[in-house]
Amino acid sequence: MGSHSLLCLECDLRMEDRLQNRCPRGHDALLRSEYHERNLRVRDLPGMWKFMEWLPCSSPLPTEGEALTYRSEGLAREVGLRNLYISFSGYWPERGGKLLSCSFKELEASSVLGRTRERTDKVLVLASAGNTARAFALLSDKASARVVAVVPRPYLSRIWVPEEKPSNFLLLGVEGGYQEAIQWAERISGLEGTVAEGGARNVGRRDGIGTLLLGAALQMGRLPHHYFQAVGSGVGALAVLEASLRLLAGGLGGRLPRLHLSQNLPFAPMFHAWREGRKRIVPELDLPSPERAEREMYANILSNRSPPYSPRGGVYEALQESGGRMYGVSNREALEAEKLVREAEGIDVDPAASVAVASLLQAIEGGEVREEEVVLLNLSGGGYERVREDFSPLTLEPSMVLGRDTSLEEVEEILKGWGVPAR
Template sequence: MHGDSNDANHYRLRCSVCGQRRADDGLALGCGAEHGPGLLRTEYRQAGLRPDPEQSGVFRYRHWLPVRRTLPGAGGSAVFRSERLAGSLGLRELWIAFNGYWPERGGDLETGSFKELEAATVLGRLPEGAGPLVVTSAGNTAIAFAELCARHRVPVVLVVPASVLPRLRTRTGADPHVRVVAVTGDADGGCADYADAIALGDAIAARPGFVPEGGTRNVGRRDGLGTVLLAAAEAIGGLPAVYAQAIGSGAGAIAAHEAAVRIRCRRPGPLPRLFLAQNAAFAPVHRAWRTGERSWETGCEEEQRLAADRAFAPELTNRRPPYDVRGGLCDALTESRGRLYTAAASAAKAAMDAFRELEGIDIEPPAGVALAALREAVREDRIDPAAPVLLNITGGGRARLARDHTLTELPADLRVPRSAVHQPGRVAELAQALTALLPRAAVPVG
């Protein structure tokens, strides 16, 4: 790991349930007190938003990031005011936060996704010698951690559904610090999905010597994603009235809301309304918000698998989103007076084509879902045409990236059938095999 070392004294962690405050050891994912589930939140000593002029990218906001060190060369969000897309939507002040690869616009995320923001911050928070990090992903998060962990020599185990392997392409390619575990279908023809990968990732992370990345529970992940809103507030000169994004787990939306609350503490005014979108074929958060039904509690597992398989943007198919947890999606939507939308595959594809034609760069399917939902919100007159609107393009420029650089597909080091996910003996064998595969110096002693 490179970068300027520093301590973590510029912030504290606070439990969103009991309010207990504590110092951060860089690994904490929960409160530990006996109460219902709730997310930890960060409280920073620096009162206002004061970007660090000596830093660039995500670490420009290092004083509002839970990090011990910065990573040289880390990218950030490119925020600009749209003209052509804004005109086609009938919005007078549409701001785009482009998170991807677009050199002419300042887009310097070389994995093509805003997941690179969270990876940089999680690694900046991680204490030295913590042991191999275990990250579960449906694609983009794995690419981001693979690239940054290889570059900074941090051991990581990436657990993914086998179906996403063709999309795991990076500039660095295979690296001894990065090991990929793919969850495959069973002999009976059953397919593995993101939920299977999450279950296996959790099981591996619970083994001695491994460190769970934690997903939405990791304050590093959320505050890294929250820099999208910080960069936008800096460019706009204040908070937008509406924040639009597609969601799977919803970590980015929660992060944007938390960042807005942090800014509003010093600049009174309304919070941005979260306008969030999901695939029409797979929309558990939309259903919960609109009807109160929690499909992750009441739905048929096989039906959910089939729905996820039909999704236009598979990255958005988290079957157990942090919805009811204190400080989670439901709270953020309620506090921001948010709305939920769905987008059919045809609408999302049309939105992707329109963005490429009007703005000049390709975008990823989740961003197409977000733009399609924004179009629907405008058609429904849910947005004041004169209000500042922020559209988070969570991924884009991959076609351009592939033209400019050679990308190499990451091989699966181990393949595990989903039937073995809940077998402790098989998981123990897998953990032992991974320990042998990772660099010896990176594996903790004892």
């Protein structure tokens, strides 16, 4: 076995990491990485790779990006908190922010590509509402790993790269929303020479984002009392919980941070289910009109209809375990929060980060957070305007837009033209 093994949270089966995203016994539980190194050892490597011991790969990609943590002055003053720390994932070179895709999804993509390329040369297939695909587009050449991303047509403009067009990245548009993209990615990953990336089920995603919490804990010298983040699938929240558990098991004192997770109304299935005390999302009750909700919401990057809420190791359990809670944030609240954070911190943040800021305001208003407590606020994406000052981003064109009449054979032809499966 390598530096880690995988654990099924349902039956405790431990297994070698062969890129699987599910328990071979058919359990719905998430798998979790178990690292042989119990104490956090910081390696002399750039960016997030300094946490290599707790990443599911043995060599770093040639990148320097990581989430940066700093103590807020402006926003802290505005909201009346004495120990507000900001985790910023994006481009902000003045502060050391070097994630060129402007999103914390780059942490996920780095770790997933590292894990994948050491185990297979098959093509990774994923669905994305934009940010994840953009991160993979940026990194696929650096990882020398090939990626097919399926992205809803309305979100294709989000797929840009700062400099060169990548040769290892194939972009497919799809008519419809995120759900249609997920369905197409599933079908394509059944073709020879491809492998499904797995989304939240991929331990690489969670361990990649986990570096955000590790970096923050180093910076703060402790775990925060409270952690705020907007969630679509909840990968980031699960990642923070798992990384915190590792730090606690390794001897860092303190307790699990309380997870404060937010969704953008009206697309808020986890918020609704949680508010009703249910461990399951009931679509008719929690998300009766998903298409309309996706059109109406501001932070549509968060529009995942079937997040890993109920399974063992999923979001519901993470909320229970950490004493956390969920928030529903309106578009108006998100837009006001966005303006506030831009003025107070001096950087542009994306709609999802704005939802997180709005949830912090709700929490303070509701007395959930005390003035002196240590709070970590995840600004999960930003610096989009800043990146345009230094680069001339290039928007990628899809090789094809998949519609109702498109057959899987047509996609297969495109992949063959791209040399997949390898001959």
